[in-house]
Amino acid sequence: MMKSLKTNFTALLALTGASSAFAATPLQLTSDVYVERQTERADGTKKVTLEKPTLVTPGDSLVFVVKYKNVGTETASNFVVTNPLPAAVKFDGTSDGLEIVSVDGGKNWGILGNLRVAKADGTTRPALRSDVTHLKWNLNQPLTVGAEGKLIFRGVVK
Amino acid sequence: MKTRKLLRHRLDTGRHSIATALLTSCILAATLSANPAHAAGTLAGTDIQNIASATFDTAGGPVTIQSNTVVIKVDELLDVTVASTDPGDVTTSPGATGNVQTFRITNTGNGDEAFGLTANVANGGDDFDPTLQQIVIDTNNNGVFDAGVDTVYTSGVNDPVIAPDQSVTVFVITTTPAGVVDTNRANVSLNAVARTGTGTPGTSFAGAGQGGGNAVVGSTTAQATANGFLAVRATSVVLLKSATILDPFGGNRPVPGAVVTYSLVATVSGTGTMNNLVITDPIPVGSQYQTGTITLEAAALTDAADADAGAFTGTSITVAAGNVPAGQTRTVTFRVLIP
Structure with missing residues (x-):
């Protein structure tokens, strides 16, 4: 069964300390990674479970969860979350497709279908998921006090 | 070493509502x-x-x-493949030593791994079992067996350590028993096992992986076997002797004065070529060789031991028929007189 998504409070405390240069840390941002396992039930159907990644090998499917919450006392606006993709992970999509991506290390951004990658001969080709280096979400609603949400994307260990 | 990237990119495309998908x-x-x-x-x-x-x-x-x-x-994924890289059956012959069969072992996992090698010469379903001489690692990596240069493999002593996606070529050296005949085949297989461990896919070995993680058996079960075949190519020869008699009276009775024409037909069968076939026949006691009557394939030969293929030694005739491909015959004739 799916394990509950526990907030890593230790990390949050560390985060608070690291951000003390600001007047306050009104937002919490936490990152979790799960590995997806497929097992076959007795009747032949497949069951998919998410586990804490104790064993990860090339080809495994990972689910990344970025949670955010406004724990401050004022509304945050122009809220943008960026997640560089680990080098050993190939992007495998999001559930809602609301992200924009970069295929050049974060210089240019756009919807994946609109991006192109330069080839050695000087021409370009359409960008693929395997080209993605960064993910970004632009949330156009002000994040009011207490508001929270999560961003989910999938990857495959190269 | 943890790397932290701080990205300060602002909005540059359309905004979206907050994703609330569970x-x-x-x-x-x-x-x-x-x-x-x-x-x-x-x-x-x-x-x-x-x-x-x-x-x-x-x-x-x-x-x-x-x-x-x-x-x-x-974690380290333990995977391996083995393939025979000979283009086809490796030709051998009865009693041949030093048959060389070539296999390639590829580490399809993601860590450096040592592999144990075993050659099996006693597989079922074939015609004979050769004797294993050695397993040899292609140390100089030229794909060719170099006796005395490439390293003889000893299990557990010099197990080849193969990097991810890299291959090692291995030679299996065998001897063919003397009793085999043409077209006999032998299956010689080579097995490679990951030294870290094998098992059903997903089996894990805690802490045994390269880099400090675990080692996990991959889809190949961390071991693999490939078959290679030896095929006997041998020729054999059958000599058939016949005689025709011409007596002084025009008949065919063996009476004094009769001339006997002997015909020796050598038939080569099997696969390949029989080299340096020499046909000899002693002159029957009590008969007299008729000089200059040796023929090979109806062509006359001289009696002298010279460049010509035929010779009369005084007691027998001999004809060097040379290299005869399987399926062909060579016919030698000579004549004697019954005194």
Whole structure:
């Protein structure tokens, strides 16, 4: 069964300390990674479970969860979350497709279908998921006090 | 070493409403793709580090924060393939030593791994079992067996350590028993096992992986076997002797004065060529060889031991028929007189 998504409070405390240069840390941002396992039930159907990644090998499917919450006392606006993709992970999509991506290390951004990658001969080709280096979400609603949400994307260990 | 990237990119495309999808719905909607057998991939021991950052504006100005860092170590996948790289059956002959069969072992896992090698010369379903002489590792990596240069393999002593996606060529050296006949085949197989461990896919060995992680058996079960075949190519010869008699009276009785024409037909069968076939026949006691009557394939030969293929030694005739391909015959004739 799916394990509950526990907030890593230790990390949050560390985060608070690291951000003390600001007047306050009104937002919490936490990152979790799960590995997806497929097992076959007795009747032949497949069951998919998410586990804490104790064993990860090339080809495994990972689910990344970025949670955010406004724990401050004022509304945050122009809220943008960026997640560089680990080098050993190939992007495998999001559930809602609301992200924009970069295929050049974060210089240019756009919807994946609109991006192109330069080839050695000087021409370009359409960008693929395997080209993605960064993910970004632009949330156009002000994040009011207490508001929270999560961003989910999938990857495959190269 | 953890690397933290601080990204301060602002909005540059259309904005979207906050995604509120639950994790469960995400999984149900996700396409489940079967994991193909990966060759190598991310090296064992590599850390996958994930960190997210966020920027936003407050009354006090823009703020950037970072999430915690999640670190996952990539474990070692134990996978191997073995293939026979001979273009076809390796030709041998009865009693031949030093048959060389070539195999390639490829580490399809993602970590450096030592592999134990075993050759099996006693497989069923074939015609004979050769004797194993040696397993030899192609140390100079030229794909060719170099006796005295390439290293003889000893299990557990010099197990080849193969890097991810790399291959090692191995030679299996065998001897063919004397009793085999043409077209006999022998299956010689080579097995490679990951020294870290084998088992059903998913079996894990805690802490045994390269780089400090675990080692996990991959889809190949961390061992593999390939078959290679020896095929006997042998020729044999059958000599058939006949005689025709011409007596002084025009008949065919063996009376004094009769001339006997002997015909020796050598038939080569099997596969390949019989080299340096020499046909000899003693002159029957009590008969007299008629000089200059040796023929090979109806062509006359001289009696002298010279460049010509025929010779009369005083007691027998001999004809060097040379190299005769299987399926062909050579016919020698000579005549004697019954005194």
